[in-house]
Amino acid sequence: MTGWLGAVYPWIKSLHIISMVAWMAGLLYLPRLYVYHAMAPVGSDRSATFKVMEGRLLRAIMNPTMVATWFFGLVLAATPGVVDWRTGWIWAKLALVGGLTLFHGLLARWRIAFAADHNTHSTRFFRGVNELPTLALIGIVLLVVVKPF
Numbered sequence: 001m002t003g004w005l006g007a008v009y010p011w012i013k014s015l016h017i018i019s020m021v022a023w024m025a026g027l028l029y030l031p032r033l034y035v036y037h038a039m040a041p042v043g044s045d046r047s048a049t050f051k052v053m054e055g056r057l058l059r060a061i062m063n064p065t066m067v068a069t070w071f072f073g074l075v076l077a078a079t080p081g082v083v084d085w086r087t088g089w090i091w092a093k094l095a096l097v098g099g100l101t102l103f104h105g106l107l108a109r110w111r112i113a114f115a116a117d118h119n120t121h122s123t124r125f126f127r128g129v130n131e132l133p134t135l136a137l138i139g140i141v142l143l144v145v146v147k148p149f
């Protein structure tokens, strides 16, 4: 690793991991909130509380930490000597991160539906989608640490 980006590499990687943990926390917790929100009667106090929790989680934690994860990840990728673009792991990782970003977008869309009392998905549905970020996380960590290909 060379240049000033090489010199700050451990700091950028730390910031990347910190923001990734906060983003993942939201990606795992928000669909859990939807599991319980989908059981709450429309117009109930419980439903109103979930709306506040979901809005704050998405706006205050998940949106900024997603942007930060992308930003620091791209800085790492632009650091000379960190990524050999002929290897496969980085492309597989980017595909999984693209999936997580898409998932984030779907969660945002479902939040708008809940806020307008227009949710059409079942508790069972949200229980199912809740597993997806866990699988992506396992894949991403194995790819960046083991770099199997």
Ligand code: HEM
Binding pocket: 013, 016, 017, 020, 024, 069, 070, 071, 072, 073, 074, 076, 077, 078, 082, 083, 097, 100, 136, 137, 140, 141, 144, 145
């Ligand atoms: C958003 C786009 C992302 C990009 C462009 C990106 C890119 C990178 C790069 C280039 C590295 C350095 C790898 C190395 O030093 O060998 C790295 C490290 C890492 N990334 Fe990402 N990343 C992104 C998102 C994520 C996400 C979403 C996660 C977890 C869910 C994640 C988890 C990690 C971890 C755990 C490390 C540290 C690996 C180590 O200790 O070497 N990254 N990332």
